[in-house]
Amino acid sequence: MLINKNLIALNLDSRTKEETIRKMAQMAADEGKVENIEEYVKTVLRREEEFSTAVGFGVAIPHGKTDAVKEPLLAFAKVNNIEWDAPDGKPVSMVFLIGVPESQAGTEHLKILANISRRLMKQEFRDSISNAKTEEDILKVLDEI
Amino acid sequence: MGVESMKILAVTSCPTGIAHTYMAAEAILDAAKAKGHEAKVETRGSVGVENELTEDEIKKADAIIVAADTDVPMDRFAGKKVIQVSVGDAIKDAAGLIEKALKAPIYGNSGDAFDEVQKIKAQRAQERKGAYKHLMNGVSFMIPFVVAGGIAIAISFIFGYDASNNEGTLPAYLMAIGGGSAFALMVPILAGYIAYSIADRPGLAPGMVGGMIANTMGAGFLGGIIAGFLAGYIALAIKKYIKLPKTLQGIMPVLVIPVLGVISTGLILFYVVGAPVAAINAAMNNFLANLQGTNAVILGIVLGAMMAFDMGGPVNKAAYAFATGTLTAAAGAGSTVMAAVMAAGMVPPLGLALATVLFKDKFTPAEKEAGKAAWVLGISFITEGAIPFAAADPLRVIPSIMVGSAVTGALSMLMGCTLSVPHGGIFVTFAVTNILGYVIALAAGTVVTAFAIGFLKKSE
Numbered sequence: 286m287l288i289n290k291n292l293i294a295l296n297l298d299s300r301t302k303e304e305t306i307r308k309m310a311q312m313a314a315d316e317g318k319v320e321n322i323e324e325y326v327k328t329v330l331r332r333e334e335e336f337s338t339a340v341g342f343g344v345a346i347p348h349g350k351t352d353a354v355k356e357p358l359l360a361f362a363k364v365n366n367i368e369w370d371a372p373d374g375k376p377v378s379m380v381f382l383i384g385v386p387e388s389q390a391g392t393e394h395l396k397i398l399a400n401i402s403r404r405l406m407k408q409e410f411r412d413s414i415s416n417a418k419t420e421e422d423i424l425k426v427l428d429e430i
Numbered sequence: 431m432g433v434e435s436m437k438i439l440a441v442t443s444c445p446t447g448i449a450h451t452y453m454a455a456e457a458i459l460d461a462a463k464a465k466g467h468e469a470k471v472e473t474r475g476s477v478g479v480e481n482e483l484t485e486d487e488i489k490k491a492d493a494i495i496v497a498a499d500t501d502v503p504m505d506r507f508a509g510k511k512v513i514q515v516s517v518g519d520a521i522k523d524a525a526g527l528i529e530k531a532l533k534a535p536i537y538g539n540s541g542d543a544f545d546e547v548q549k550i551k552a553q554r555a556q557e558r559k560g561a562y563k564h565l566m567n568g569v570s571f572m573i574p575f576v577v578a579g580g581i582a583i584a585i586s587f588i589f590g591y592d593a594s595n596n597e598g599t600l601p602a603y604l605m606a607i608g609g610g611s612a613f614a615l616m617v618p619i620l621a622g623y624i625a626y627s628i629a630d631r632p633g634l635a636p637g638m639v640g641g642m643i644a645n646t647m648g649a650g651f652l653g654g655i656i657a658g659f660l661a662g663y664i665a666l667a668i669k670k671y672i673k674l675p676k677t678l679q680g681i682m683p684v685l686v687i688p689v690l691g692v693i694s695t696g697l698i699l700f701y702v703v704g705a706p707v708a709a710i711n712a713a714m715n716n717f718l719a720n721l722q723g724t725n726a727v728i729l730g731i732v733l734g735a736m737m738a739f740d741m742g743g744p745v746n747k748a749a750y751a752f753a754t755g756t757l758t759a760a761a762g763a764g765s766t767v768m769a770a771v772m773a774a775g776m777v778p779p780l781g782l783a784l785a786t787v788l789f790k791d792k793f794t795p796a797e798k799e800a801g802k803a804a805w806v807l808g809i810s811f812i813t814e815g816a817i818p819f820a821a822a823d824p825l826r827v828i829p830s831i832m833v834g835s836a837v838t839g840a841l842s843m844l845m846g847c848t849l850s851v852p853h854g855g856i857f858v859t860f861a862v863t864n865i866l867g868y869v870i871a872l873a874a875g876t877v878v879t880a881f882a883i884g885f886l887k888k889s890e
Binding site: 332340341 | 516
């Protein structure tokens with residue numbers, strides 16, 4: 286499973302993007318998805334530096350591809366207006382953290398992630414996530430193709 | 431004003447290949463649909479290449495967006511409108527990118543700016559028609575004779591102006607090679623190949639003999655041109671109107687046409703055309719020899735502007751042919767007109783090259799590449815090096831180069847620079863008198879052109 290209830294935080298308490306990424310990485314590690322948190326976070330932050338992963342409309346998708354990740358993962362958190370250098374200048378309120386191992390055995394997960402990335406560009410998808418009240422709701426939205 | 435449906439293709443690729451690649455793809459597809467265009471996006475993510483663009487699709491595409499932060503195979507897009515941006519740009523403003531792509535320059539063209547200029551020259555040579563074509567044929571065959579002859583003479587002058595008078599010495603031989611032989615063949619070759627262009631092989635003999643006669647009569651360059659056209663059309667007429675029985679066809683090219691053609695051309699020249707043309711020739715040479723001050727400057731301005739106006743086209747060639755003609759009259763000495771014309775012809779590419787260096791933000795990457803080539807083309811007196819720039823932005827480029835070339839032409843005439851060979855650019859500086867003045871004239875025009883363009887062009 287790419288994502289599950291424990292990888293969803295409906296009200297993450299964090300102030301900066303680094304803090305957000307770290308806390309979400311911790312969630313992933315707790316779920317056994319990440320072997321080396323430091324390594325993973327470093328990779329994600331490095332990608333973040335190259336080009337901000339905030340895509341506008343209050344959404345950010347930090348991601349990292351490293352063998353510090355054991356299994357492909359997707360984590361989600363609703364945060365409270367964090368500055369994320371978004372192209373539209375708006376603060377971020379929804380964060381999708383993605384992690385995939387460097388050497389992937391299968392591409393299924395990548396396809397799912399690619400799919401989610403595409404859907405994030407659509408207003409209705411973002412609205413459904415924004416309006417979701419429980420972890421189950423979120424899972425349902427993500428599963429809907 | 432409705433927007434027609436365009437076929438937009440794109441390639442997206444980001445380093446990690448997980449998210450931005452697909453978001454950019456989505457953004458482009460949505461934007462294209464909103465504008466009523468068709469779109470297909472090839473994604474190159476961690477999954478691998480998906481939706482790969484086919485050769486057929488590329489051929490039919492109206493514009494291509496490459497939104498990638500990694501290397502993407504680009505050769506397949508040669509000849510199409512392409513913009514290359516980063517993945518983020520596509521996510522930010524895909525709609526804007528589509529508009530930009532539809533106006534983009536053709537990819538692959540400036541891969542080698544030298545090749546492009548060669549292509550243009552060949553194309554132009556092919557498209558010439560009528561009298562202009564015939565004249566240019568003669569001139570282009572004549573040039574090597576004038577260049578080689580002029581340089582041989584110039585080298586002999588290095589030994590001293592009268593050095594060639596000492597029999598059996600190197601300078602004497604060089605003078606014999608250049609002035610005695612190469613230059614002597616100039617006008618016959620001109621006439622011969624004008625006639626050849628008109629009438630093919632049968633025109634060659636009448637043309638060359640006619641040119642030789644023109645020389646003897648002192649009708650010079652002008653006489654050679656007239657002899658060439660005369661011989662050509664006479665040979666053509668003989669071919670057309672004199673019909674021999676089939677068995678005798680063989681003697682047409684070898685006996686009938688040469689004899690009739692050569693003799694009739696020659697007689698017409700001697701009895702009718704030669705003397706008047708010789709008089710005109712003498713008058714013109716006189717005029718040019720006595721040209722100084724304001725009149726010289728005005729001529730420099732006019733010739734300069736002509737050289738830049740169509741960069742190797744008919745107007746440029748007319749000025750150039752005129753200048754080469756003055757060389758035949760000068761018989762080894764330099765001509766102020768030739769100097770002005772060559773310098774003016776070097777300015778358009780040089781001025782543009784300078785502009786791409788000084789005003790980097792006003793030129794596309796493709797143009798900056800063409801600018802690098804333009805340096806070399808400019809110093810080699812290949813005015814066509816300016817064409818890629820003029821084609822992209824004629825209303826700004828052509829006036830700018832005309833002004834710069836006019837300035838150079840004027841200054842060169844003003845300073846009395848002379849040149850004794852018709853080509854070679856920087857490689858024939860030894861054939862220039864008042865080289866300092868010449869360099870000043872060149873530099874002035876180059877700078878004027880560069881700043882004119884910098885002033886007129888907007889930032890990219």
